[in-house]
Amino acid sequence: MEAGGDAAAPAPGDAEDVEDTQFPSEEAGDGGDVHEGSPDPEDGGLEETGPETKEQPPDLLSPLPQSEAPSCTCGLWSPAASENSPMGGPESGSGSQGGDPSDEDWRSKRKHVFVLSEAGKPIYSRYGSVEALSTTMGVMTALVSFVQSAGDAIRAIYAEDHKLVFLQQGPLLLVAVSRTPQSASQLRGELLAVHAQIVSTLTRASVARIFARKQNYDLRRLLAGSERTLDRLLDSMERDPGALLLGAVRCVPLTRPLREALGALLRRCTAPGLALSVLAVGGRLVTAAQERTVLAECRLDPADLQLLLDWVGAPAFAAGEAWAPVCLPRFNPDGFFYAYVARLDAMPVCLLLLGTDPEAFHDMATCRRLVEDGMHTLGAMRALREAASFSNASSASAPAYSVQAVGAPGLRHFLYKPLDIPDHHRQLPQFTSPELEAPYSREEERQRLSDLYHRLHSRLHSTSRPLRLIYHVAEKETLLAWVTSKFELYTCLSPLVTKAGAILVVTKLLRWVKKEEDRLFIRYPPKYSTPPAAPAASADQASHNGLFTGP
């Protein structure tokens, strides 16, 4: 993770993101329009930036890295690819429920995500049935191994309006086929999140072991039931891109004394082998405490925390108490933790207790009762219910606030990630954003905004020429993105705002965030607690944790 802890920032070597702008960055205060030189044949870049267009500098050098396959339109999307599909997988006869590559509806999806084994065996497809896609996936495998045979690795193909991004992770191949304006590096970030989700279910070690033993193993057998989790993950990344783009988690707005009291409560309530306690509401963090014995050396990666926050939001955890193994891919991709998940007091408030002992359910259940009692004493349940009721009925389970609270007319939405945080705080990158309100109530409007945020993000974080400030006049809104040493900010403003007005709004917003930061963020994350002696989670646990490990 590079400076700023931005998980979605292009990793070193992601040199293929050639669509990134080649312009000198324009400084704050100047607020000039930025236009895009778009070396990618298919990438239109940002929409024309309105009437204030300056002169268009010519495209600068756009060297294609060697790893980049040349743009080509292969037969992947031609109907012909599906004609011989019956000879695909063993079950291909049954797989015609809308997943046929010749199906117009299927072909018109904005973003496909596929997971397959090295042997070309389908594992997951976001749309359609994987059986019908055996042939299509066969083509993907062929592309990958063709480039591999030349001692190279295929990373992306730019084909007309599509981007195809390939990611090989051990014996798994992940492919994104997208018509969204996301950069290849952003798509790769999403594929990594999909892979992390699979690893969190099975562990990397057991996936490797399974395929080492039997190359054409059908991994769907082991992933059965978790396809929906992947679907949910991909949908949420599209609808609410903040967490992945900024590599940060979102907190429930809460007064500082109450949050600190809850943090202290979590630290007080320990159990043998307990590694991490998390209180969350609707995928947003209330507070968390980690145990010195287990996680002291290793800070919890925000991607792991986000994965847990998404995971406990699964509908399967809506009732009762659950006990399930889960792997934190960034912390240790090869070992399982055991998670106790329960909703407190029939509220959307969720408690997650993560431990190393597979038999500790009842200790955790006892711990949960302590937390629950403590929260009653603090009156925290009411406060959290109030926090949750800020939001409108549509998302009553996700506590949010209205952008009106900022008191800056013309401001429609924003993403704000503080970077000026105390050192010990870096273990917990956070961001805040208000609820999406009208005019972003419809799916397509949200998609447009998400697309714009993605474009701006990829410009700010361009590997070749990063920008610090972008003022972008789009068709239906004006956006201002700004990264400094203190924060990373994306704002969406009314389309009628003037440049001076935008600066005013942003100034107001920054002042508001400063005033509210104790409520919006966990400024002082709970320190470690000192639990009873507990075994540390280690890689070797994967081999004898009692979980199914292969065929």
Add this chain to the structure above:
Amino acid sequence: MALRELKVCLLGDTGVGKSSIVWRFVEDSFDPNINPTIGASFMTKTVQYQNELHKFLIWDTAGQERFRALAPMYYRGSAAAIIVYDITKEETFSTLKNWVKELGQHGPPNIVVAIAGNKCDLVDVREVMERDAKDYADSIHAIFVETSAKNAININELFIEISRRIPSTDANPPSGGKGFKLRRQPSEPRRSCC
């Protein structure tokens, strides 16, 4: 009134309706779009049986293959196991036989086994004959019922039958054992946790 805690676990293939049975029993509700269980979920329900209160500590396990090796954690120390199959899917009945075998080899020796053929409202697409399942259940001295969590058929009856089969606390010979091998009551019936 005496309170007894009975640990019960549900086993069976994915999608046969284990969670739906538990939901019907505990909450008396049914959700046709229920989500696959992750790991296992724990619920309790207390019912009166004769002059005792029976608190069922129910472990509803996930049916997916990847969780199969976790099952001993849940059936160990169980007073009863409900093995569920889907009457409309032959292969879930084969899975059931594997569970019976595993319980025979590794389960507690005196565990009460109940076989539930769920989704009996879908008789039109039945694949497993009631007679065959009943004969099989009799051959292993297990409780057998066909259930429908959707239409609330035989759900409570299933748990009542388990209550009846569990050896009573005064160690008297149980009433309806049908030759089922019953030793002493489960060793720790009063532990608050299982």
